[in-house]
Amino acid sequence: MACRLTVSRETWPLRGAFTISRGSRTTAEVVVAEITDGEFHGRGECVPYARYGETVAAVAAAITELAGAVAEGLTRQDVQRVLRPGAARNALDCAFWDLEAKRAGQRAWQLVGLPPPQPMTTAYTLSLDTPEAMAAAARAARDRPILKVKLGGAGDLERVRAVRSGAPSAALIVDANEAWTPALYDELVPQLHGLGVQLIEQPLPAQADGALAGRPRPVPVCADESCHDRGSLAGLAERYDVVNVKLDKTGGLTEALALVQTAAAAGLGIMVGCMIGTSLAMAPAILLGATARFVDLDGPLLLAGDRAAGLSYANGRVHPPDAALWG
Numbered sequence: 001m002a003c004r005l006t007v008s009r010e011t012w013p014l015r016g017a018f019t020i021s022r023g024s025r026t027t028a029e030v031v032v033a034e035i036t037d038g039e040f041h042g043r044g045e046c047v048p049y050a051r052y053g054e055t056v057a058a059v060a061a062a063i064t065e066l067a068g069a070v071a072e073g074l075t076r077q078d079v080q081r082v083l084r085p086g087a088a089r090n091a092l093d094c095a096f097w098d099l100e101a102k103r104a105g106q107r108a109w110q111l112v113g114l115p116p117p118q119p120m121t122t123a124y125t126l127s128l129d130t131p132e133a134m135a136a137a138a139r140a141a142r143d144r145p146i147l148k149v150k151l152g153g154a155g156d157l158e159r160v161r162a163v164r165s166g167a168p169s170a171a172l173i174v175d176a177n178e179a180w181t182p183a184l185y186d187e188l189v190p191q192l193h194g195l196g197v198q199l200i201e202q203p204l205p206a207q208a209d210g211a212l213a214g215r216p217r218p219v220p221v222c223a224d225e226s227c228h229d230r231g232s233l234a235g236l237a238e239r240y241d242v243v244n245v246k247l248d249k250t251g252g253l254t255e256a257l258a259l260v261q262t263a264a265a266a267g268l269g270i271m272v273g274c275m276i277g278t279s280l281a282m283a284p285a286i287l288l289g290a291t292a293r294f295v296d297l298d299g300p301l302l303l304a305g306d307r308a309a310g311l312s313y314a315n316g317r318v319h320p321p322d323a324a325l326w327g
Contacts, residue, residue, distance in 0.1 A: 002037070002071050002072075002073075003035050003036060003037045003070050003071060003099075004035070004036050004037075004038075004067075004070070004071060005033065005034070005035050005063070005064075005066065005067040005070040005071070005092075005095075006033075006034050006036075006067075007031065007032070007033055007034075007060050007063045007064045007067075007091075008031070008032045008034075008060075009029070009030075009031055009032075009056055009057075009060050010029075010030050010031075010032060011027050011028070011029055011030075012027060012028040012030065012277075012278060012303050012304070012305070013026065013027055013303070013304040013305070014026050014027060014028060014276070014302055014303055014304060015302060015303065015304050016127075017127070018127050018276065018302060019127045019128040019129065019150065020127070020128055020150045020152070020175075020177045021128065021150070021151070021152040021153065021176065021177040021178065021179035022051065022177060022178075028047065028275075028276045028277055028278075028299075028302075028303060029047070029048065029056045030045050030046065030047050030277050030278065030281065031045070031046050031047075031048060031056060031059050031060045031063065031087065031088075031091055032044070032045050032091065032280070033045075033046075033063050033091040033092050033094075033095040034095060035070060035092075035095045035096065035099050036099075037099070037103075040099055040102040040103050041098075041099070041102070042095040042096060042097070042098035042099025042100070042101075042102060043094075043095050043098055043280060043326060044090065044091040044092060044093065044094030044095035044096075044097070044098065044252070044280070044284070044326075045091060045094070045277055045278060045280040045281040046059065046087035046088065046090040046091035046094075046247075046248055046277075046281065047087060047248050047275035047276065047277045047281060048087045048088075048248075049087065049248060049275060051225065052086060052087075052249070054086060054087050054088075059086075059087045059088045059091075062083065062088040063088050063091060063092055066079075066082065066083075066092065069082070075096070076093060076096035076097065076100070076254060077254075079092050079093055079096065079252070079254075080093075080251075080254060080255065083251065084251065085228050085229045085231075085249065085250055085251035085255060086248070086249070086251050087248045088251075089251030089252050090247045090248050090250070090251050090252040091252075092252070093251065093252025093253055093254050093255075094247065094252055094253055094284045094326070097111070097252075097253055097254075097284060097327060098326050098327055101323075101327050102323075107323065107327055108253075108284070108287060108326070108327030109287050109327070112257065112287060114287060114290065115290070116320070117286050117287060117289060117290060117320040118290070118320070119317040119318065119319045119320070120286075120289045120290075120292075120295050120317060120318060121145050121146060121295060121316055121317050122146070122295045122296060122297045122298050122313075122316065122317065122318045123146040123147065123148040123173055123294065123295065123296040123298060124141055124144045124146065124147055124148065124298050124301060124316070125147075125148040125149075125150065125175075125296070125298055125302065126138060126141065126147055126148065126149050126150060126163060127150055128150040128151065128152050128159075129159075130159075131155070131158045131159050131161070131162035132162065134149070134159050134162050134163050134166075135162035135163065135165055135166040136166065137163075137166070138162070138163040138164075138165075138166030138167040138170070139166040139167065141167060141170075142166060142167040142168075142169070142170060143316075144167075144170060144316045145170060145171060145316040146170060146171045146172075146173065146294075146316070147163065147167055147170045147171070147172055147173070148172075148173040148174075148175055148201075148296055148298075149163050149172060149173065149174045149175065150175055150177065151174050151175065151176045151177075151179065151180075152176070152177075152179045153176070153179040153180060153184065156174075156176070156180075156184075156188060157188055157191055157192075160172070160174060160192060160195055160197065161195065164195050164196070171196075171198050172195070172196060172197045172198060173197070173198060173199040173200075173201060173294065173296070174192060174197055174199070174200055174201065175200075175201035175202065175224070176200070176201065176202060176203045177201075177202060177224075177225070178202055178203075178204060178205040178206065178225055179203075180203040180204055181204070182204065182211040182215070184203075185203050185204065185211075185212075185215070186215070189216070189217075189218060189219055190218065192219055193218045193219050197219050198219070198220070199219065199220050199221075199222055199242065199271070199294060200219050200220070200221050200222065201221075201222040201224050201244065201271075202222065202223065202224040202225050202226065202244075203221065205225075206225040206226040209223070209226050209239050209240075210235075210239065212238075212239035212240065213235075213238045213239050214238075217241060220241035220242055220269065221239070221240050221241055221242070222240060222241070222242040222243065222244050222269075222271055222294075223236050223239070223240040223242070223243045223244065224244040224246075224273065226239075226240070227240075227243040227244060227245075227249070227263075228249040228250065229249070229250050229251065229255050229259055230255070230258060230259050230262050233259075233262060233263060233266060233268075236266075236268065237266050237267055237268055240268065241268065241269055242268060242269035242270065242271050242293060242294065243259075243263050243268050243269075243270065243271065244271040244272075244273040244296075245259055245260055245263070245270060245271065245272055245273065245285075245288060245292075246272075246273045246274060246275065246285075247274075247281070247284060247285055248274075248275050248281075252284075253284045253285075253287065253288075256284075256285070256288055257287070257288070260288055260291065264291065269293040269294075270288070270291060270292040270293060270294075271292060271293065271294040271295070271296060272285050272288045272289050272292045272294070272295050272296065272297065273285075273296040273297075274296060274297050274298070274299045275299065276299045276302050276303070277299045277300075278299070278300055278303065278306055278307045278310065279299075279300045279306050279307060279309075279310035279311040279321065279325055280307060280325060280326055281299060282297045282299055282300060282311055282318070282321075283311065283321035283325050283326035283327060284326060284327065285297055286311075286318070286320050286321060287327075295318070297311075297318050298313075298318075300313070301313060307325075308324075309321075309322050309324040309325040310325065311325070
């Protein structure tokens, strides 16, 4: 049955400015792919990311260029071949999964062969700011079980101490987004361990993370910018303990499922993460959460509003999606 592909660009305001080591923003710019056969509709959302050379316009164009191929019978399996890992392939891959589930009258996890997902505890992200502002943000979020703290280099120890004072009971993950040097890593890690930090995400630039090999890791270290798909796994087990699996990096759920299996077989723990997007972007990643040591799917919580039938968040936990949303 012939299918029609449509692509839209959307802007979603954030609750406030969101800052990491690379900059600040106040909106989430997403691209949505929708595939319909006239009876059933499948949707997928991606978040183009400048760090990986992506723009909203280029990603939307890359998906749109495949409209003719989709009408002629392009499949989800074909998409793995014709698009590289990244945001464009993610939106299209997840739209195909949604369409396949609706056509089959099943949920996506049934198609994969997984048990029904259960509510899972997710981290909640605190934006990079002054220690005083981050302490205030931590106090406001002190009842959340896991806080993910964005860091930026100089002054990071004071920031983590401030967050710990504001949320003394929360588990802490820190994310430097490639902002540290090896010397700063050596200086900070023992003190972060003493503050009860449970995970350090991407401390060094991806192109320089070889310096992590052989260094003590009293706090587990997670690869984010250094890990995209299975092709990026070589050598990571010498430098990292955990890999952050994001659909916008893997290029969709299909590759993400394979990456989780391959990484786990290599002895790496799994973190399931996200860019800042709506519940439509988070929903497919819920399928990856059952075996993850860490879940970070808080994107919709950082938005001023979410789309209809969005994910339900309560008591620090995210619940599986309704079929009206995805899958």
